Amino acid sequence: MKSRKALLNELLKTLVDEWGHEEVAAALADTAISSGDSMNRRASSLQPHSSRGKRRLSATAQIERAAVEGERKEVLLQLAERYDRKQFLPSVADVREFLIMMGARPIGMKGRMDAFRVLLQSLIRLPDERLRQFVHTAQHSGPSELGPLSDAIAAAGERLPRQRQANTD
Amino acid sequence: MERQKAGDLSTQFFSRDSIWILFDPRRHKKLTCRQLGESAMARAGGPITVCVINLKGGVGKSTISALLARHGHTSRGLDVLAIDIDPQANLSQGLMHNEYRRFLAGQRPSIVEVFKGYIPPTATSSAPKPLPPNGTFEVIAQAGTRSLQLIPSRFDFSDNLLSAVRPDPTTLARFLSSNFQHKDLIIIDCAPTESILTTAAYHASGNVLVPVKPEYFATIGFPLLGQSLNNFRSQNRGNHISVLGVIVNNAFYHGGNDGGPEKAQAMKEIRAESNKNGWPIYKNEIPHSRGFPKLMRGDYSYRGNAQYFSMFADEFFRSVGL
Numbered sequence: 001m002k003s004r005k006a007l008l009n010e011l012l013k014t015l016v017d018e019w020g021h022e023e024v025a026a027a028l029a030d031t032a033i034s035s036g037d038s039m040n041r042r043a044s045s046l047q048p049h050s051s052r053g054k055r056r057l058s059a060t061a062q063i064e065r066a067a068v069e070g071e072r073k074e075v076l077l078q079l080a081e082r083y084d085r086k087q088f089l090p091s092v093a094d095v096r097e098f099l100i101m102m103g104a105r106p107i108g109m110k111g112r113m114d115a116f117r118v119l120l121q122s123l124i125r126l127p128d129e130r131l132r133q134f135v136h137t138a139q140h141s142g143p144s145e146l147g148p149l150s151d152a153i154a155a156a157g158e159r160l161p162r163q164r165q166a167n168t169d
Numbered sequence: 170m171e172r173q174k175a176g177d178l179s180t181q182f183f184s185r186d187s188i189w190i191l192f193d194p195r196r197h198k199k200l201t202c203r204q205l206g207e208s209a210m211a212r213a214g215g216p217i218t219v220c221v222i223n224l225k226g227g228v229g230k231s232t233i234s235a236l237l238a239r240h241g242h243t244s245r246g247l248d249v250l251a252i253d254i255d256p257q258a259n260l261s262q263g264l265m266h267n268e269y270r271r272f273l274a275g276q277r278p279s280i281v282e283v284f285k286g287y288i289p290p291t292a293t294s295s296a297p298k299p300l301p302p303n304g305t306f307e308v309i310a311q312a313g314t315r316s317l318q319l320i321p322s323r324f325d326f327s328d329n330l331l332s333a334v335r336p337d338p339t340t341l342a343r344f345l346s347s348n349f350q351h352k353d354l355i356i357i358d359c360a361p362t363e364s365i366l367t368t369a370a371y372h373a374s375g376n377v378l379v380p381v382k383p384e385y386f387a388t389i390g391f392p393l394l395g396q397s398l399n400n401f402r403s404q405n406r407g408n409h410i411s412v413l414g415v416i417v418n419n420a421f422y423h424g425g426n427d428g429g430p431e432k433a434q435a436m437k438e439i440r441a442e443s444n445k446n447g448w449p450i451y452k453n454e455i456p457h458s459r460g461f462p463k464l465m466r467g468d469y470s471y472r473g474n475a476q477y478f479s480m481f482a483d484e485f486f487r488s489v490g491l
Binding site: 096 | 239242243246262265266267268269270271273274276308309310311312313317323324325463466467468469470
């Protein structure tokens with residue numbers, strides 16, 4: 001049976017693998033502040049103060065600071081908002097795959113927020129029309145599930161008899 | 170005739186030089202330049218068109234079609250069109266993922282409309298419309314001027330087609346010849362049945378790829394497919410169609426005993442049937458991996474042995490000169 005410490009280390013490793021050390025540390029610090037839990041306070045006090053200063057910018061904040069204007073900025077902001085809500089490329093593995101499909105090299109990405117910095121370099125080269133497609137498409141929204149897909153097939157099937165009826169009338 | 174004498178597969182399969190082709194940064198950089206369109210020109214002889222077919226189901230046709238299309242675009246820098254003519258639409262779901270639901274809900278153009286020749290009236294448009302010009306169906310990926318596009322299928326495909334007064338099996342070939350001559354590669358995922366859809370795929374393809382699983386019933390579809398191709402050739406003497414090869418899929422577990430005696434028996438039968446038909450067998454086999462269904466679902470968190478698909482893919486692309 002695993003010790004509590006080993007279990008904690010394993011859980012933390014999973015979190016760090018997915019979000020990166022700094023993002024996890026920042027989230028832990030936030031949790032400690034909001035909960036007022038003394039244990040968490042102690043944990044947050046162990047975090048070096050510099051890590052709070054280096055907290056990653058959200059995707060939206062990165063676009064707001066980027067040197068793009070007008071409609072293009074608007075589209076990129078919409079995409080960044082979807083990224084922050086994890087509706088667009090919800091995991092760092094999705095970002096890697098997306099970059100490969102775009103012919104770019106997925107390097108220098110430790111966590112998902114790091115990944116947006118790399119992703120932005122590729123997105124910024126795309127035409128507005130293609131960016132708009134990403135805003136309105138669910139193709140890059142993560143793994144698909146059969147339940148909703150079955151519902152969509154059933155819904156489409158319900159339209160068919162009416163169409164056939166219309167064709168024969 | 171065989172591309173290999175199956176035997177020392179494992180040694181060749183796991184040679185370290187070729188496993189990481191997809192991830193080799195030097196190679197990737199070189200391909201990136203191609204993908205950015207620096208040499209974006211249509212092939213002189215038009216696209217290489219391949220239909221992936223076996224008249225036995227469950228052999229991996231859709232998975233292989235999807236992964237070859239993706240590999241062709243990402244690792245070879247090709248301009249690719251994938252066509253789903255199977256009413257089960259697994260290729261469409263494997264490339265579009267969650268977007269396939271919106272595609273259905275939005276009644277967007279599919280292979281059904283290609284066979285109909287027009288887009289029928291909808292709730293928002295009371296008049297029929299022409300098909301999308303020059304292949305603006307579904308864009309799965311784009312890098313520079315090269316893209317991976319898909320003509321998706323719907324489950325009512327065969328129903329629609331059979332209800333047409335005189336379904337024409339040359340419709341797809343004519344549509345491709347008018348609209349997709351700029352593509353490097355066209356991959357057609359076929360239904361595991363002998364029907365007008367099969368004939369349509371033959372009319373549109375110069376090449377056939379036959380996936381097979383090394384298990385009992387493996388070669389059950391071979392005589393049917395051989396007969397089907399011979400019938401087509403005798404009825405369409407101007408059409409050239411040849412079998413590129415047989416690809417052994419779901420062949421072994423990494424670290425296992427290479428399938429044991431059951432696989433050995435099945436391979437014997439596959440080799441015998443392939444020789445009888447004059448069909449080559451690809452040297453690289455595709456291993457069993459939980460990574461394949463994950464990739465089809467759009468989950469890139471774990472590839473497992475699915476990463477070795479690139480070894481077959483490279484052999485395939487060499488075999489068609491791409």
